Amino acid sequence: ETATAPDYESAEMYTRAFRVGTLGLGWRRLLGPPDLSLEEEAAEEGDADVAAALGCVPGTAADLRAVCSIDMLMSSEKEEDPDVIPEDSSLLTLRIRKKALERREETIIVDRACRQETLTYEMESLATGKRPDNPTDLIEEGELLLTLNIFYPVIFQKHKDHKPYQTVLVLGSQKLTELRDSISCVSDLQIGGEFSSQPDQAPEHISKDLYKSAFFYFEGIFYNDKRYPECRDLSRTIIEWSESHDRGYENLRSVKMEDYVFNDLYLKIGFPYLYCHQGNCEHIIIITDIRLVHHDDCLDRTLYPLLVKKHWLCTRKCFVCNMYTARWVTNRDSLAPEDPCFFCDVCFRMLHYDAEGNKLGEFLAYPYVDPGIFN
């Protein structure tokens, strides 16, 4: 398969479809071992090597090392404080930045990282350059790294313009099922059933265990999870619908998710695709980037798929104490001022049951899982 370089299909928006693995082939063909190596940075090379590479004499190489040293571009003065913007800088960038920072100092009372910023920064950078203890877990040179934005299913009205998403890194050699298992969605934790009469009997199974089917959709192919006997082909309805009349879709196919790795996929970068689970919980997926792995990336393959960004969702608090995250929701509750009304576990029991555990008043109670539970 000839590796043509990916290019835009819609300018600046998304690319033509291509097989992911060909990108790796394309790059590996053009680069040499030093480019692909995942060792820590190479040592300074000698004059002889430079001379050989550039076709000059070693004397010139020595000159080059002096003339083109990075010291030529750095400050010759004693320790400069990079936090301090020089007073009369000739750079417009700095003059503008100075004003912006001064304004920030005037208007913000406490200028330090809030917990969301800390979370974001740490997720982005904690795994940087991490090497595994077990050498077999080390990622191979030339491996591809895909960046995926997985959007939360629409839950809140306030998110309709900028849907929240998580960002995940996956390896080209990883199976689709590994990604599927790593996606944490609140709908997986839903517990079905009304439990006002038996609040202690929280069911053993959450939805994730009960409803195991899921699929990914990329470029006309549905990749269905078929690892367990309970798994059903959720895409069958769609395929039948598309084939029932000439609806203008190409042949849609259904295959097994566990048989494919990301390198096998045929897809466009920047184009929205779909992940569906729980029958009707749908997540848009966009591949935003694919590139070769670099020695500064996390190199422990057991940590992939690697979550590097997550949208912080504010959790709904208990109506009574306003401190703890809600774990119960009631309907038609004679003891509650609102319908529905949310309670944390402690307040829920204290209000609705007596010391012996008898139900007080009339109400329906359902276990509640807040979307922000993954914060």
Next chain:
Amino acid sequence: MNEVPGLKEDCEELLSAFQQADTVRFERFAELWRQRRFHTVFYGRIRALERNKLSKKTLDVALQYFLPPYSFQIRVGALYLLYGLYNAQLCQPKQKIRIALKDWPEIQRFQQDLVDSLHYDAAYVFRRLRLARAFHFTAMPKLLTYRTKKKIEENYLKEEFKDPSNRVNSLISNDVLEEMMNIHEHYQKMKRIISADKSQPYKALSLIKDDFVVNLKDITLEHQEWQQGRMKSFQSTKETDETEKREETLLKSEGSERANALARIKYRSYSAAVEVSKSRRHRQVQLESSESGSSCGKSPSRSRITSRRPQPARRRCSSEVRGEMQVAKETVTQHIGMPVITEEDSDEGEVSLPKRRR
């Protein structure tokens, strides 16, 4: 905020100064960079998260000047700029420079150009970046998030950094002129054959100007020189200009009539190379071998600091020929005004061609 305010202006100011210095020497770039204390562009009390984003965007901005359609000199300047910015950034680990697969072959060609033209400092700088693994080898230049842009950003391009637009040359190339000359001569020959007097075609058949093709070539040549004169800001060393002119106007007959005609068509001579002093041995110029018909020639070796603009590779598809070629210019313009095409008086008996309605 999608941009770093003021950064584009600062980069362009630096590259502009580099362009005006009319050189590709790293030493000179480093001077200009130090004058502006460009390494401080990352300064300011910024926390790590914001700093990462800022540095990434800064490298992105510089990268755009490294790729076509910018001129050779600007691209070398951009290479030096990337080198400086990559190393001056305060992030740990460093933010990388993203290169898309479709752009790498062009960069490889550029690197080869540098080596072939003996621009050792530029080649060395690129090598240092590559060995430091400053690049991310990606599918596409930017992250694609399916974000519909609210306002359509035009593809920004700083005109002054581009090579002068080549439309005249691409329309009227050597091949085109040669072909026209052939057709013209063939036509004249046919006319003579059917005429009574074999040495001269019927007067009644004189429907075009005989020296049409030669005039066209001359006009094209003038246009090109005018354009170059316009782009050149200051000429510091006059003597190299004179040498250039002398080389070009040197006449040397190649013998046959056809070769003469061909010689008159080829209006660019890359023949003689000026010997540089020992103190500039980085910039030793090397004569290039001529390969007739090679359209993708290498860049002319101008690795010295003169007022002559450093030339890119491949852009001129004219073949480089050893030895002086004749360039017979019928009219010479000394000033840098737009050449005026004068109507010549028609020869006696010539039938003037009616203007074609379009």
